[in-house]
Amino acid sequence: MAGKCPDYINDLSDYLDGGVSPELCAEIEAHLGECRECRIMVDTLRQTVTLCRAGAEEPLPQALENKLKSLLRQRWEKKFSK
Amino acid sequence: MKFCNLLNHFDYIGDRMNEKELVRKAQSGDFDAFAKLVDANKERIYSLARKMTGNDQDAEDILQETLLRAIDKIDQFRGDASFGTWLYTITLNLARAQFAKKKQTDLQPLEDYLPGTFVNGGHHHEGSALFDWKDPHKLMESEQLRDIIDKSISELPYKYREAFVLRFVEELSVKEVARLIQQSEASTKSRIFRARLAMRDKLSKVFENEYGGKVS
Numbered sequence: 001m002a003g004k005c006p007d008y009i010n011d012l013s014d015y016l017d018g019g020v021s022p023e024l025c026a027e028i029e030a031h032l033g034e035c036r037e038c039r040i041m042v043d044t045l046r047q048t049v050t051l052c053r054a055g056a057e058e059p060l061p062q063a064l065e066n067k068l069k070s071l072l073r074q075r076w077e078k079k080f081s082k
Numbered sequence: 083m084k085f086c087n088l089l090n091h092f093d094y095i096g097d098r099m100n101e102k103e104l105v106r107k108a109q110s111g112d113f114d115a116f117a118k119l120v121d122a123n124k125e126r127i128y129s130l131a132r133k134m135t136g137n138d139q140d141a142e143d144i145l146q147e148t149l150l151r152a153i154d155k156i157d158q159f160r161g162d163a164s165f166g167t168w169l170y171t172i173t174l175n176l177a178r179a180q181f182a183k184k185k186q187t188d189l190q191p192l193e194d195y196l197p198g199t200f201v202n203g204g205h206h207h208e209g210s211a212l213f214d215w216k217d218p219h220k221l222m223e224s225e226q227l228r229d230i231i232d233k234s235i236s237e238l239p240y241k242y243r244e245a246f247v248l249r250f251v252e253e254l255s256v257k258e259v260a261r262l263i264q265q266s267e268a269s270t271k272s273r274i275f276r277a278r279l280a281m282r283d284k285l286s287k288v289f290e291n292e293y294g295g296k297v298s
């Protein structure tokens with residue numbers, strides 16, 4: 001039995017993570033087949049995560065790298081010379 | 083002393099024995115061992131701090147403070163979690179403390195991030211049709227896109243930003259996120275989803291504003 005869009009919104013999270021029962025999954029997919037709005041919702045929610053995921057790690061600026069090196073060394077020597 | 087760059091992050095994660103040995107050496111005062119542990123984790127910590135604070139200066143401060151605290155407390159590290167996770171937790175606590183001082187706005191009610199179709203009743207409202215942004219990489223330069231994403235993340239209220247970043251940028255499991263932010267799995271899941279909806283909504287508005295005319 002097909003429900004309306006608001007019935008699915010809270011399940012979309014689990015659906016996107018692959019965490020819904022086969023029954024609910026089939027029901028959601030049946031709804032997606034006939035509802036453009038929900039299809040766009042699912043696609044753009046997926047895209048949101050894909051976009052944020054890409055290229056997350058960044059190298060440290062060289063100046064920071066140098067500053068840290070001496071700062072950590074100092075703190076280390078202070079701690080272990082006691 | 084040279085910071086050792088030979089140690090590849092991924093090889094490193096796969097080698098907890100090596101890590102245990104480095105920790106043991108560091109705890110007995112070997113700075114080079116500590117530096118290797120830092121090298122294996124610093125970029126991840128810095129990226130995390132950048133996402134959490136939304137700017138380079140705060141991220142640098144937090145990275146620095148994380149590593150100094152790690153030195154101060156290295157004797158307390160028991161090896162229950164990996165050294166990276168331990169550093170991670172320190173970073174998160176520092177970022178959270180920084181934001182605790184500032185006044186935090188909450189997210190709007192869920193409905194505000196949903197097009198009319200998804201709000202009770204399910205009927206369409208005027209102008210509420212969903213904007214389908216397809217692949218934004220086709221619409222703008224990666225750098226511009228990155229700026230838009232970073233800005234949108236930094237606009238999320240802190241508790242949502244934290245959950246979102248850990249789950250989707252750092253790709254941790256819901257369980258791991260829940261442990262790090264000290265919430266139940268249920269409330270963590272709900273935070274993550276609300277943040278995801280809010281992010282989708284923010285990005286959607288930006289893309290529609292900038293490129294609405296070009297996509298159909």
Ligand SMILES: [Zn+2]
Pocket residue numbers: 004005031035036037038039
């Ligand atoms: Zn629908």
